[in-house]
Amino acid sequence: MQPVSPCADIHGERLPKGQALAALGIEKDPLLLLYTMIDRHDKDSDFAPFWASLPEVFMTGLSATEEEVSMLEGTPAHTTFVEARQHIREQYRAAQPVLQALTAAYPDDITPDLVTEDKFIWACELWYSYAIEVEYVDGAVRQTLVPIAHLLNHSPWPHIVRYGRLDAATDSLRLRAFRHCAAGEQCFLSYGPLPNLKLLLFYGFALPDNPHDTVPITFEAEKNEGDVTDMLEACLKPLLDSYRGALQQCSSHASALEGFAGGVHVYLKGQLTSEEDFAEAVSRANVKMPTIAVYKDGKKVAEHVASETGTGSFQKVQDEIPGFGTEVKAPLIDGIRVAIIGTGWGVKVQVPQFRAAGLRIFALYSRDQKRASQIAAENGITHAFSDYASLLSVDTEAIKAGRNVLVDKPLCLNADEGEEILKAHQEHPNQLVIVDHELRFTPAFLRGRDHLRRGSIGTVLVVEANVLFPVPTGNFTWWADASMGGGVLGAIGSHIIDALRFLLDAEIEEVSANLKTLLKELPDEEGRPKQVTSDDYACLQFKLVPRASVQRGPAWASEDSHISAHATLASRGKARVDNQLIFSGTQGGVIISSSMGSLIVTDEAGKVIDSVRGRGNPFATTGTRALGEALQKALGPEQDMSALEPAARLEDGVAVQYVIDAAKASSLEDGKWIRAWNSNLEDSY
The missing domain is CATH 3.90.1410.10 (set domain protein methyltransferase, domain 1)
Incomplete structure (x- = not known):
C-alpha cells in the first residue's frame, strides 16, 4: 500500500x-x-x-x-x-x-x-x-x-x-x-451504574456493597415440565440472602426476606402460566416488603407490589413459561420510600405523580393528627404523623437523621434560615437534598436551556416574565400570612427566579421590586375578617450576571455584561393568561410557557426553528412526574445520579431566598436596587 x-x-x-x-x-x-x-x-x-x-x-x-x-x-x-x-x-x-x-x-x-x-x-x-x-x-x-x-x-x-x-x-x-x-x-x-463484574473487567477493581451489583441466575426447563410455581419459588429464594452485596448462598430460607425494604427484578425468558401461579410463588417466598418486577425481553410483564402486611397488588401477565433466567439487583439498604410533608399540594399532586414514577409513599405529615390520619387512609398511605414543629425543623432534622430530602420552595422564610439548613447539610454531605423546582425537569425547560447555551438566538438582550395566576379568595389560609411564607413572590416568584438562574446559568446580582397587597382582608374559619399580610402583586426588575462556576456562553455579550429581566406576578383578579418566559436575543427568541409546558424557538425572521408541544400544567403533571422518575432512577436499582443533574440543589434554594429577601427590602425602600447575591454560595458550586 x-x-x-x-x-x-x-x-x-x-x-x-x-x-x-x-x-x-x-x-x-x-x-x-x-x-x-x-x-x-x-x-x-x-x-x-x-x-x-x-x-x-x-x-x-x-x-x-x-x-x-x-x-x-x-x-x-x-x-x-x-x-x-x-x-x-x-x-x-x-x-x-x-x-x-x-x-x-x-x-x-x-x-x-x-x-x-x-x-x-x-x-x-x-x-x-x-x-x-x-x-x-x-x-x-x-x-x-x-x-x-x-x-x-x-x-x-x-x-x-x-x-x-x-x-x-x-x-x-x-x-x-x-x-x-x-x-x-x-x-x-461516576463511571456509570456498573456491577462489580463490569468494574473488574474494564477498570480492574470491585466495590464492597456495590448497589449496582447483579448476579445472573439461569434456570432452564422444557415446556410444561414440572410446576411453574415451584420454578418461580426457586427463582425467588436465592434473592433472599442478597440483603447487601452479591449472593453467597443460593439455598437460603424464604424467611430471610422478612422486613426487607429493597426491590427485586426478575427477568424471564418465557412467560408466566397465570396470575395465580406468580402470586402463589410470592406467597410461598414469604415476601413482606419488596416490589418484584418481572421482565421478558427487556419489557416489564408483571409486577407485585407488596405491603407491610404481606398482601399486595399484582399486575396480570400472559401465559406459559418454558424456561426462564433471572437477574437479581442487589437491593438498597432502605429502599425508596417517600414521606409527604403537608396535605395540600403533596397529596393532590405529588402522591399520584410520584407513585406513577415508581416511588413508594409510606407516610404523611400534617400538623393536625386527625387530618393526617384521615387523608392517609383515603390515599392508601400506611403512616400518618404530626410531631414536627415546623418545616425548618423537618428539613434540618431529616438531614441530621441521614434522610434524603426534597424540600418545597421557597426553601425557608429568610436567608438566615436557609444558611442554617445549608450548614446542617454540609455536616452530612452524603445526604441528597434538593429543592422542588420541578420545571427544571420538563422538556421545554431542558431544551430551552440547551438553545440558550448554544446561542441559537444569539446574545440575550432582555427577559420578560408574566404570571397572572388567580387564587380563589375563600377563607384566610397560610397563603395570606407573610409569617408562614405566603404570597405570590414566594410561591410563584421563586419559580421565576430559579428559572432565570437555571436557563441562563446566571446569578441575580441586584433586584428592584414593588410588592403590594391588593386584597386587604379575608374571613377566618369563624367568619371574622382577618388582615392579609402577604403580597398578591409583585413587579420585579433583575440584573443578571453570568455565573462564575460555569463557562460563559454565547447568551452573554461579554464577561462584564449583564442581562435585564422584568417580571410581573399577580394572584388576584379574574384574568388568566398563558404564563410565559420570553427571552429576546439578537438572532431570535425563546418562549417558554410555564402554564402549559410548551416551547417555541424562533430565528431573527420570526420563523419557528424548534418547538415542544405543551401537555398541560407542568407543575402538577409533567414536571412532578419527571422529577419522580429522576428520583427513582437516581435512588433506585440503577443508582444513576446523573438523572438529577437538572435538580435545584440546596445552594440554589438559598440563592433564590437571597433574591426574595432583597426584593422585600427593595419594596420597603420604594424600589431601590438591592444586592441579592451572596458570593459565598458561588464557592460551593
Whole structure:
C-alpha cells in the first residue's frame, strides 16, 4: 500500500499527527487508540509528561493472562471476560491494514513494536479507565483524557455526575459537584451504574456493597415440565440472602426476606402460566416488603407490589413459561420510600405523580393528627404523623437523621434560615437534598436551556416574565400570612427566579421590586375578617450576571455584561393568561410557557426553528412526574445520579431566598436596587 499523502510528514511541520491520522478516514474510536499508541512513545510530544505518568500495566480483565481468566471457568464472569477480550482482539485485527500501511510508510517513526496487540489493549484500558466527558466551547461533548482529572475515582455516590465544561474565558476545565465536598475529602465521579463484574473487567477493581451489583441466575426447563410455581419459588429464594452485596448462598430460607425494604427484578425468558401461579410463588417466598418486577425481553410483564402486611397488588401477565433466567439487583439498604410533608399540594399532586414514577409513599405529615390520619387512609398511605414543629425543623432534622430530602420552595422564610439548613447539610454531605423546582425537569425547560447555551438566538438582550395566576379568595389560609411564607413572590416568584438562574446559568446580582397587597382582608374559619399580610402583586426588575462556576456562553455579550429581566406576578383578579418566559436575543427568541409546558424557538425572521408541544400544567403533571422518575432512577436499582443533574440543589434554594429577601427590602425602600447575591454560595458550586 502506498503512503497516504497527507501523512507524508507525520512527525514534520506540515501536519500534526492527529490530523494526519484523521486524513486516513478512520472512525473516531480506532483513531484515538492509534494516536495513543503512536504518540505515547514520541519523546517530542506535547503530552510526553502525561504519557510518562501513566502505569505501564493496567490490572484489568482485558489484559489478564489466559491462566488468570481460566480460574473463572464455571462462573458467569468467565463468559463475559472471554467475549470482551475477543471483541478487543477483533478490533485490533480489523485495524491491521492501516497499521501495516503506517509501519511500511514510516519505518523510522512507527515501528511494529509500537503497534502490537498488547499496546492496543493498553490503549483501550487507558481510555476506559481515565477518559472523562468534556463539553467543548462548540457545545459538543467528547471523551477526553485530562491530566489530574484522570485521577478522580469512581463511586456509586459521586460528587460529579455530569461532564465537565471548558471555560474559554479562564482557559480552564470546570467540573461541577452535585453535592457538597468538604475540604480534604476525596472528590468522586461516576463511571456509570456498573456491577462489580463490569468494574473488574474494564477498570480492574470491585466495590464492597456495590448497589449496582447483579448476579445472573439461569434456570432452564422444557415446556410444561414440572410446576411453574415451584420454578418461580426457586427463582425467588436465592434473592433472599442478597440483603447487601452479591449472593453467597443460593439455598437460603424464604424467611430471610422478612422486613426487607429493597426491590427485586426478575427477568424471564418465557412467560408466566397465570396470575395465580406468580402470586402463589410470592406467597410461598414469604415476601413482606419488596416490589418484584418481572421482565421478558427487556419489557416489564408483571409486577407485585407488596405491603407491610404481606398482601399486595399484582399486575396480570400472559401465559406459559418454558424456561426462564433471572437477574437479581442487589437491593438498597432502605429502599425508596417517600414521606409527604403537608396535605395540600403533596397529596393532590405529588402522591399520584410520584407513585406513577415508581416511588413508594409510606407516610404523611400534617400538623393536625386527625387530618393526617384521615387523608392517609383515603390515599392508601400506611403512616400518618404530626410531631414536627415546623418545616425548618423537618428539613434540618431529616438531614441530621441521614434522610434524603426534597424540600418545597421557597426553601425557608429568610436567608438566615436557609444558611442554617445549608450548614446542617454540609455536616452530612452524603445526604441528597434538593429543592422542588420541578420545571427544571420538563422538556421545554431542558431544551430551552440547551438553545440558550448554544446561542441559537444569539446574545440575550432582555427577559420578560408574566404570571397572572388567580387564587380563589375563600377563607384566610397560610397563603395570606407573610409569617408562614405566603404570597405570590414566594410561591410563584421563586419559580421565576430559579428559572432565570437555571436557563441562563446566571446569578441575580441586584433586584428592584414593588410588592403590594391588593386584597386587604379575608374571613377566618369563624367568619371574622382577618388582615392579609402577604403580597398578591409583585413587579420585579433583575440584573443578571453570568455565573462564575460555569463557562460563559454565547447568551452573554461579554464577561462584564449583564442581562435585564422584568417580571410581573399577580394572584388576584379574574384574568388568566398563558404564563410565559420570553427571552429576546439578537438572532431570535425563546418562549417558554410555564402554564402549559410548551416551547417555541424562533430565528431573527420570526420563523419557528424548534418547538415542544405543551401537555398541560407542568407543575402538577409533567414536571412532578419527571422529577419522580429522576428520583427513582437516581435512588433506585440503577443508582444513576446523573438523572438529577437538572435538580435545584440546596445552594440554589438559598440563592433564590437571597433574591426574595432583597426584593422585600427593595419594596420597603420604594424600589431601590438591592444586592441579592451572596458570593459565598458561588464557592460551593
